[in-house]
Amino acid sequence: MKQRKTEVLIVGAGPAGLAAALELKRLGLTDLLVLERDPVAGGMPRFCHHTGFGILDRHRLMTGPGYAAAWVADAKRQQVELLTQTTVIDWTGPLTCLATGPEGLQEIEARAVLLATGCRERPRAARLVAGSRSQGIFTTGSLQDFVHHLNCRVGKRAVIVGAEKVSLSALMTLAKARCRAVAMVTSFPRHQFYGIYRPAKIALADLLHRAPVKVNSAVHQILGHERVEAVEIKNLLTGDCTSTPCDTVVFTGDWIPDYELARSGGVPMDAGTLGPAVDRRLRTRKAGVFAAGNLLRGAETADVAAKEGILVARSIQTFLNHHDADFPCVPIVPDAAVRWVSPNLASPEDALMPCGKVRFSVKDFYRPARVRIEQADQVLFEQRLRACVPNTSYAISDHWMTKVNFAAGPVRFSVVQ
Amino acid sequence: MTNLKPPMKPFDVAIIGAGVVGCAIARQLSRYTLQCVLIDSEPDLGMGTSKASTAIWHTGFDAKPGTLEARLLTRSYHLLEDYVPQAGIAYERSGAVLVAWNEDQFNALPGLLAKAHENGVRDVHLLSVDQVYELEPRLNAGALGGLMVPGESIICTYGLPLAMATEAAANGVALQFGFPVKSVASGEGAVQLLSGPAGSLACRYVINAAGLYSDEIDRLYGYTRFTVTPRRGELIVFDKFARPLVNHVLLPIPTGKTKGVLVSPTVYGNVMLGPTAEDLKDKTQKGTSNEGLDFLWKKGEAILSPLMKEEVTATYAGLRAATEHSDYQIFPSAEQRYICVGGIRSTGISASLGIAEYVQGLLEEMGVALQPKAEYQSVRLPPLGEAQTRPYRSESAIAADPDFGRIVCHCERVTAGEIKNALNSAIPATTLDGLRRRTRCMQGRCQGFHCHADVSKMLADHLGVKPASLIGYKE
Ligand SMILES: Cc1cc2nc3c(=O)[nH]c(=O)nc-3n(C[C@H](O)[C@H](O)[C@H](O)COP(=O)(O)OP(=O)(O)OC[C@H]3O[C@@H](n4cnc5c(N)ncnc54)[C@H](O)[C@@H]3O)c2cc1C
Numbered sequence: 001m002k003q004r005k006t007e008v009l010i011v012g013a014g015p016a017g018l019a020a021a022l023e024l025k026r027l028g029l030t031d032l033l034v035l036e037r038d039p040v041a042g043g044m045p046r047f048c049h050h051t052g053f054g055i056l057d058r059h060r061l062m063t064g065p066g067y068a069a070a071w072v073a074d075a076k077r078q079q080v081e082l083l084t085q086t087t088v089i090d091w092t093g094p095l096t097c098l099a100t101g102p103e104g105l106q107e108i109e110a111r112a113v114l115l116a117t118g119c120r121e122r123p124r125a126a127r128l129v130a131g132s133r134s135q136g137i138f139t140t141g142s143l144q145d146f147v148h149h150l151n152c153r154v155g156k157r158a159v160i161v162g163a164e165k166v167s168l169s170a171l172m173t174l175a176k177a178r179c180r181a182v183a184m185v186t187s188f189p190r191h192q193f194y195g196i197y198r199p200a201k202i203a204l205a206d207l208l209h210r211a212p213v214k215v216n217s218a219v220h221q222i223l224g225h226e227r228v229e230a231v232e233i234k235n236l237l238t239g240d241c242t243s244t245p246c247d248t249v250v251f252t253g254d255w256i257p258d259y260e261l262a263r264s265g266g267v268p269m270d271a272g273t274l275g276p277a278v279d280r281r282l283r284t285r286k287a288g289v290f291a292a293g294n295l296l297r298g299a300e301t302a303d304v305a306a307k308e309g310i311l312v313a314r315s316i317q318t319f320l321n322h323h324d325a326d327f328p329c330v331p332i333v334p335d336a337a338v339r340w341v342s343p344n345l346a347s348p349e350d351a352l353m354p355c356g357k358v359r360f361s362v363k364d365f366y367r368p369a370r371v372r373i374e375q376a377d378q379v380l381f382e383q384r385l386r387a388c389v390p391n392t393s394y395a396i397s398d399h400w401m402t403k404v405n406f407a408a409g410p411v412r413f414s415v416v417q
Numbered sequence: 418m419t420n421l422k423p424p425m426k427p428f429d430v431a432i433i434g435a436g437v438v439g440c441a442i443a444r445q446l447s448r449y450t451l452q453c454v455l456i457d458s459e460p461d462l463g464m465g466t467s468k469a470s471t472a473i474w475h476t477g478f479d480a481k482p483g484t485l486e487a488r489l490l491t492r493s494y495h496l497l498e499d500y501v502p503q504a505g506i507a508y509e510r511s512g513a514v515l516v517a518w519n520e521d522q523f524n525a526l527p528g529l530l531a532k533a534h535e536n537g538v539r540d541v542h543l544l545s546v547d548q549v550y551e552l553e554p555r556l557n558a559g560a561l562g563g564l565m566v567p568g569e570s571i572i573c574t575y576g577l578p579l580a581m582a583t584e585a586a587a588n589g590v591a592l593q594f595g596f597p598v599k600s601v602a603s604g605e606g607a608v609q610l611l612s613g614p615a616g617s618l619a620c621r622y623v624i625n626a627a628g629l630y631s632d633e634i635d636r637l638y639g640y641t642r643f644t645v646t647p648r649r650g651e652l653i654v655f656d657k658f659a660r661p662l663v664n665h666v667l668l669p670i671p672t673g674k675t676k677g678v679l680v681s682p683t684v685y686g687n688v689m690l691g692p693t694a695e696d697l698k699d700k701t702q703k704g705t706s707n708e709g710l711d712f713l714w715k716k717g718e719a720i721l722s723p724l725m726k727e728e729v730t731a732t733y734a735g736l737r738a739a740t741e742h743s744d745y746q747i748f749p750s751a752e753q754r755y756i757c758v759g760g761i762r763s764t765g766i767s768a769s770l771g772i773a774e775y776v777q778g779l780l781e782e783m784g785v786a787l788q789p790k791a792e793y794q795s796v797r798l799p800p801l802g803e804a805q806t807r808p809y810r811s812e813s814a815i816a817a818d819p820d821f822g823r824i825v826c827h828c829e830r831v832t833a834g835e836i837k838n839a840l841n842s843a844i845p846a847t848t849l850d851g852l853r854r855r856t857r858c859m860q861g862r863c864q865g866f867h868c869h870a871d872v873s874k875m876l877a878d879h880l881g882v883k884p885a886s887l888i889g890y891k892e
């Protein structure tokens with residue numbers, strides 16, 4: 001088996017991994033290696049053929065594939081060593097990874113490992129939706145693949161499960177494949193499309209008009225034999241079920257971090273995000289292991305992931321210079337209303353680091369919303385937001401972390417009306 | 418798939434049904450100089466009950482002593498001990514623990530022990546509460562005691578029929594898939610004609626291994642001795658991260674009052690919870706139900722609550738061929754040159770080799786002369802189990818063909834090389850489902866989020882069709 005050493009090993013060449021690699025190069029680090037399991041680097045945006053990428057980081061509106069290609073081109077230009085079709089499958093030491101690919105197995109020993117493995121949508125089975133196992137059931141991810149990469153017709157009438165931002169990607173992809181979306185189903189009392197930029201909203205108006213959002217509802221059962229024939233939609237308030245004929249069902253959103261490598265390496269996880277627990281500098285609780293991008297908490301926009309890549313690169317550099325792996329920290333614990341908080345470990349202010357953000361997501365609608373961060377009896381932070389919508393994340397400043405008492409136990413993060 | 422070569426001489430033996438039972442019989446008879454054909458209505462083997470079992474390789478310890486089922490299970494267990502490792506079928510000798518959660522169950526343990534001994538399964542023994550928790554530390558609190566069955570094992574439920582059918586084909590058995598048998602007629606001499614929409618097929622002897630439809634084939638011969646009621650069993654498969662939660666198969670204790678469910682590791686490294694047991698009317702109703710999944714969820718909470726915190730990878734349902742009788746329905750009819758092998762209830766995976774050997778005996782009793790072939794070819798399946806070395810992890814496999822280092826399905830780590838093999842094997846995959854069962858692609862935690870389209874493209878290119886046709890899209 002081949003063996004090699006590198007200063008920094010980056011797992012995953014999506015926006016987060018590539019942004020981190022480029023920033024590390026910029027900071028003067030030469031010895032780093034990026035491994036990507038797909039044949040082409042660029043990550044999830046490669047599959048998202050609509051626009052809506054690059055607004056915060058490249059300051060222009062790009063399509064997903066264009067955005068992915070821009071990162072890959074930058075990485076090439078800066079001579080980032082990037083191996084595709086190479087999957088990290090396991091750990092063989094605290095900071096040693098085992099990878100496989102057409103060239104065989106190799107063991108890579110690093111001084112720091114960055115996990116940027118992204119996330120996926122929960123498929124039908126994981127949502128325990130009963131009924132037949134017919135053909136015609138997709139996630140947005142697999143749907144995009146069929147439509148954009150295989151140029152394939154997928155069906156004629158679709159029901160979309162979910163009414164959040166990514167559901168709109170499914171809606172557009174179905175339109176491209178000339179498959180009519182007849183309904184979007186959400187268990188919430190309203191859709192969760194807030195915060196998408198105006199031109200997209202206008203472009204989508206017609207599609208949305210034809211695919212009414214069924215609120216307070218859930219797909220109760222999928223009916224069919226070879227192919228889907230209908231779904232039974234249950235009204236969660238009345239319990240009534242109605243059957244909607246369709247040949248296609250797309251399960252959207254309900255993200256889950258691709259945490260397999262993190263967990264199998266014994267990286268402690270956060271119960272809210274389901275990703276690795278990290279502090280503001282994206283250090284995990286395993287010394288020398290860092291995490292960034294959608295692995296942290298499911299999908300955010302790609303520019304958010306890329307910015308985390310830049311942040312984590314700086315943090316890795318500090319670690320390589322100062323070995324600050326064993327940092328004091330307290331967990332940030334979300335209350336019942338909050339789905340997750342990221343980062344979810346509070347560690348002492350570090351003068352070298354610029355101020356970052358703390359993101360959170362809620363389980364229900366709050367309008368207005370009051371965010372409160374407390375430790376013991378002390379309120380560290382309080383802010384009013386106009387609204388908080390589920391399946392959407394909100395960023396607040398993290399300057400309150402300077403007030404955390406590292407001997408006083410967990411920090412509580414709550415959202416109330 | 419069909420490898421029939423016209424003009425067609427009558428076959429010596431036609432086996433209706435390429436489930437685990439039919440495949441085992443085909444393999445058994447392929448040792449002899451007979452011309453056999455294995456027929457199935459589906460486009461692939463094992464698409465009936467055999468694909469959806471809980472995949473336990475039972476010892477037969479709790480079978481009703483004296484029944485044919487008990488006898489064949491015990492015999493089959495030993496035959497499988499030789500065959501399964503030799504054929505490269507994924508298995509693990511995990512052992513099973515029966516856990517008593519209440520007085521009734523606890524009181525049933527000595528009876529079960531005696532029954533096991535009566536069935537010749539001698540290594541079964543009682544466990545104290547402490548021993549139970551030593552073996553299974555993650556179990557919920559409240560267990561009263563248990564029973565250990567060291568021989569109970571787990572197996573790849575699709576690998577077994579696939580290996581047997583492949584071996585049968587390698588030794589000259591013809592395969593006729595996509596051929597639903599609808600009627601039987603007697604032809605010239607001792608020849609019977611099996612007919613369906615796909616044509617007719619001539620043979621001298623017929624073996625009915627049609628699973629859920631074995632009663633309907635039996636009726637074609639004029640019998641009404643049993644009726645198959647499809648008994649649905651629903652299952653939930655949990656993520657591989659749940660695997661460390663259990664060390665053995667956790668079997669329920671049957672007390673007559675309540676039906677229990679089992680928690681079992683799978684050979685692919687997942688954990689399975691189920692099955693339910695519910696009699697249905699419709700033999701095509703293979704979906705899951707909300708009631709069934711709810712029921713399993715509650716059971717899982719009660720047995721091994723940490724399991725329910727892991728992600729669910731898959732849910733599915735299978736239909737057992739239950740009958741009004743509590744034993745297999747195996748009947749020879751010498752005059753009609755027909756053997757019925759029906760009602761193989763809930764133990765067919767385990768009993769398959771025993772059943773096949775028994776059926777061979779019945780054929781001989783009917784006067785079929787069996788001449789062993791001079792040469793016999795055995796077949797080995799590619800490794801699919803966690804206990805084996807999969808290609809992605811094998812330096813030598815990748816060196817021989819770099820496609821074994823190209824992972825296509827990331828969750829199950831299925832490589833392009835394995836997919837290529839499954840498309841070009843002796844009984845190749847011709848559907849997405851067939852490919853899924855042979856390689857495990859799309860069976861993992863993302864259920865195709867990443868690879869559904871890639872895999873469809875590989876199959877479509879191989880077959881020379883459009884990917885849309887593989888997902889059932891019709892213009
Ligand atoms: C349907 C959809 C629509 C979207 N629309 C938009 C939008 O309009 N605008 C926007 O800004 N964002 C959008 N996004 C979100 C955007 O795609 C993500 O935020 C971004 O891709 C996250 O980057 P990442 O690097 O964290 O993860 P990813 O892009 O997912 O990259 C992770 C990479 O890691 C690789 N990997 C994983 N495990 C391993 C391993 N073990 N070994 C080697 N490699 C591994 C993966 O193959 C992948 O390439 C959308 C996402 C989806 C799914």
Ligand SMILES: Cc1cc2nc3c(=O)[nH]c(=O)nc-3n(C[C@H](O)[C@H](O)[C@H](O)COP(=O)(O)OP(=O)(O)OC[C@H]3O[C@@H](n4cnc5c(N)ncnc54)[C@H](O)[C@@H]3O)c2cc1C
Binds near residue numbers: 438650766
């Ligand atoms: C939920 C569940 C869990 C189980 N767990 C276990 C277990 O742990 N261990 C165990 O040993 N057993 C288990 N079983 C039982 C086992 O799966 C069955 O006993 C076994 O699969 C039966 O095999 P078979 O070949 O008789 O039937 P099948 O697999 O159903 O095969 C019959 C075949 O006949 C074909 N056919 C039917 N009619 C016609 C026709 N007219 N013409 C042509 N072809 C036809 C069908 O297409 C089918 O392929 C379980 C079953 C279920 C449902």
